Amino acid sequence: MHLCFCSDACNITVKDLVGQKNRRLALKLTLFAVGMIGFCIALIPLYDVLTDMSGINGKLAAPGKDESLHFTVDQTRVINVDLITSVGKGAALTFAADTQKMQIHPGQVYDIHYTAKNTANKVIKVHASPSVSPGLVATQFKLIVCFCFEDQTFEAGEVKHLSLRFVIDPTLPVQYKNIALAQQFFNTK
């Protein structure tokens, strides 16, 4: 580029040089764009890791092996828990909690039951996905036993009673007085 006053023959070389530089830069920028596609895909596991670590998106997980779930029951506090159920598109089930509303004390372990029926004439394999709202209570809402931890197989027309055991960590901040626990069944993929 700095050889602008030389002869025509020289100009061609300069041009070629610039062309080469352009192609090289274009290639680098293209790689950058491809890298950003990779970044977008990496966001999926990253997001899961980050939200799991901070427990901010209401997803509930099975308790860790060493996790202690023995708490002192706080009889003075009462929390309303709503049990919400739904069935995803394509899953041939009816599904409901046996009791839909309950009042609980933090620290106390509760067993709750659900009933689900396969409405199809064939065997189905489904999986339930738990979610708690407000999302920020997910770290204190402990599932101890849950049918949602594994796949469920239903024979044609089979009715199953499903159970779930949970406890709420009494460190839950006092402003949370109502919690909804949602379970949704979907076909196993």
Add this chain to the structure above:
Amino acid sequence: MAAVAEHDHDHEHHDHGPAKGILRWIVTTNHKDIGTLYLVFALAMFFVGGSMAMIIRAELFEPGMQFVEPQFFNSMTTMHALVMVFGAVMPAFVGLANWMIPMMIGAPDMALPRMNNMSFWLLVAGVLMLASTLFMEGGAPAGGWTLYPPLVLQTGAALPFAVFSVHLLGISSIMGAINIVSTIFNMRAPGMTLMKMPLFVWTWLITGFLLIAIMPVFAGGVTMLLTDKFFNTSFFDAAGGGDPVLYQHIFWFFGHPEVYVMILPTFGVASTIIPVFARKPLFGYSSMVYATASIAFLSFIVWAHHMFTVGLPIAGELYFMYSTMLIAIPTGVKVFNWTATMWKGSMTFETPMLFSIAFVVLFTMGGLTGLMMSLAPLDFQYHDTYFIVAHFHYTLVPASVFILMAAGYYWLPKWTGHMYNEKIGQLHFWLSAISVNILFFPQHFLGLAGMPRRIPDYAVQFADWNMISSIGGFIFGASQLLFLYIVIDTIRGGTGEKVTDEVWEDAAKHGLEWTLPSPVPYHTFATPPTLIPTEHI
């Protein structure tokens, strides 16, 4: 900047003019031809998107359902946004970049001319594919331009077409951006150092990097929508262990820089025009460069301020609130610099300057409402109301669109060699500047009173301001026909007045393009100009 000492004649090129016939426009690799194609296409899409806005304002003229079905109304709000963003404003700035950047930095053409042609035609293909969804079963996408799942997954046959059109538009934008960045890095005339480049070139360099960084993210996000819909994945489907909020994070990681893709070149053009008509050098050139870079950097770390109401943890709300408020600082620097450039200048008020001054005033208003919405607790009231509609229209219409108009008036004489009709230009300005405020200012009141966005019908207490807003909308829409008339008239000869090479008084001090003849020859700077270092302009 620098002045040109001498012109060397081009000895290599023997074809001095464009090819004949319609094929010229299809196969052209000339940066001026491609710039023209982009600008004409953008103008056409401005009227297509504008017609959709007219349908929206007609339906909202009175409460109750008047003209269109709710589903079609929602398609209109969605398509209006997509067409205006991807079909009008972005291509218009790419067109300006094609036309002006080589001329501003003393280059013979863009760095990659054939890719330049391809990126334009991919844009046309992408927009046509998007437009074709209007005629499909189930209608065009109607879930808003943000394409949030799960709502957008209810789109009918149009969904895959919308997704593929985003892919095409994304590839087109990335190719355009790579071309612009390569041109700026490799094709500058000797002596045109980075810190001597006109601000428009600087803003486009930064915008180019933004585009290359964000378009792949958006393309990836919409591809996941596609696989969720057709290939049984659950990226955003809670039932399968996914999370719809994740889509919002991906979208706004793209979306916030994307709105700056539309505003940074706007800043660049404003910084080019205002000094010419204030007859003063741009105040604070280097602070303008650093402010642009700061805004671009901040745009990547503030995205969740679009999502204050999704249930972010309090620490997240605070972080995104404070980081968003930071953007006001570099933006304030820019507004200060434009004002200081005009301060005690020998100002004249030709149409490009009028549009630029209106931009400074009205963009600042849009910026201030943005600052209001950066406050997380207040955003809960403003979110998804007409307040946000008023905010982003103030930053896009009397900002980006006004500056595009200003750019048209400013450079048309250089491009065509003809002078536009100043009287009609001024009429166009005053009608636009008054009606745009009648159109959008009442929407602040509607939003504060609680009117939600994207609804075809509304409670009767919103009736008065909606009617006023619609009247403003119709005047604004009709006024733009004046611009269309002026563009065609100027190309055909305009006032008949012979324009000088400089066109505007002393413009040659402000940019290399004004040292070239008017109209600009088909090939320019085949040999790089020699720049004499002068004081900063």
